[in-house]
Every structure is written in C-alpha cells, then in structure tokens.
Amino acid sequence: GESTHPIANSVRNWLCVINIWQGSWQAAEANVTHGIRIAENTRGLLMLAACRCMAGYIKWRAMSDKSGLTQMREAVTWMESRNGAFHTSLHYGWLVEACVAEGHFQEARRHMARVLSRARQGDRLGEAAGCRAMARASVLVADDEGALRWLARADNSAQLRRSAREAAL
Numbered sequence: 001g002e003s004t005h006p007i008a009n010s011v012r013n014w015l016c017v018i019n020i021w022q023g024s025w026q027a028a029e030a031n032v033t034h035g036i037r038i039a040e041n042t043r044g045l046l047m048l049a050a051c052r053c054m055a056g057y058i059k060w061r062a063m064s065d066k067s068g069l070t071q072m073r074e075a076v077t078w079m080e081s082r083n084g085a086f087h088t089s090l091h092y093g094w095l096v097e098a099c100v101a102e103g104h105f106q107e108a109r110r111h112m113a114r115v116l117s118r119a120r121q122g123d124r125l126g127e128a129a130g131c132r133a134m135a136r137a138s139v140l141v142a143d144d145e146g147a148l149r150w151l152a153r154a155d156n157s158a159q160l161r162r163s164a165r166e167a168a169l
Contacts, residue, residue, distance in 0.1 A: 089118035093126020
C-alpha cells in the first residue's frame with residue numbers, strides 16, 4: 001500500500017526486482033519511485049542507493065537512456081564506499097550487462113569480478129545475468145570458447161539457486 005515504513009521500502013525494492021525480471025517496466029518504475037520517496041523520508045541511504053541503481057537500470061534498459069548507466073555507476077560506487085553488500089551482486093550484474101551493451105568491456109570485467117566475489121560469499125542474484133553478459137562480450141570479440149564457458153557458469157549459477165527463470169534464460 002502507501003506505507004512509508006522502512007520495511008515497505010524493502011518490499012517495494014523486491015517488487016521492483018521482480019518487475020524488472022518480468023520486463024514490467026511501468027510497474028518497476030512505479031515501485032522504485034515510491035521506494036525512493038520512502039528511503040528519502042526515512043533517511044535509508046543504502047536503500048536509496050539500491051533504488052537509484054534500479055531506477056538507473058530501468059532508465060537505461062527500458063527507456064534507452066544512457067544516463068541510466070551513469071546513475072547505476074554512482075549508486076554502486078556509493079554502496080561500495082560504505083561496504084554495503086546486501087544483494088549487491090544484482091546491481092553489479094546489471095552494470096555488467098549495461099557496460100557490455102555499451103562497449104565498455106574493461107569496466108564490465110571489473111564489475112564482473114565484483115559479481116564473482118559476491119557469489120563466493122553466497123550472493124548469487126546477479127551472477128547468471130553477469131555471466132550471460134560476459135558471454136555476449138566474448139562473442140563480440142570472436143571468443144566462442146569463452147562464451148561457452150560463461151554460459152556454463154550461468155547455468156551452474158541457475159542450478160545452485162534452483163532458479164527456473166535463470167535456467168530458461
């Protein structure tokens with residue numbers, strides 16, 4: 001509903017992630033906008049950074065607005081500087097995807113290293129997405145074997161998470 005409780009912000013953020021995974025961009029934007037308002041009102045800075053990253057991803061992915069990539073970078077940099085590690089693999093995975101699509105391969109590799117580090121710590125939410133993006137990057141440089149390795153890693157991540165969605169992708 002319209003609750004402004006900090007827990008409502010967390011719920012909205014998860015709804016936004018689901019909306020993004022479903023490609024329900026209008027619902028994702030509505031949830032993240034409400035989440036930003038709650039985070040600002042409650043001074044939930046980590047939640048605000050997470051919302052800003054999601055809003056940037058929506059802007060970049062759904063609206064083809066390249067400024068969304070800058071917004072994602074800024075939000076993740078803020079989280080990183082404060083050792084925020086709650087499901088950050090998700091945000092890094094989106095950054096990998098955007099960087100590969102925009103041709104920023106070195107930056108994508110740096111973010112993928114963060115995804116893999118988080119995966120080793122049990123946070124695998126962004127791992128398969130990052131691996132699929134790295135497979136696309138491998139194809140772009142004619143490294144078919146590398147692409148197959150990244151896809152195998154994405155499949156493994158999906159199996160470890162028991163994620164039918166990731167397995168299908």
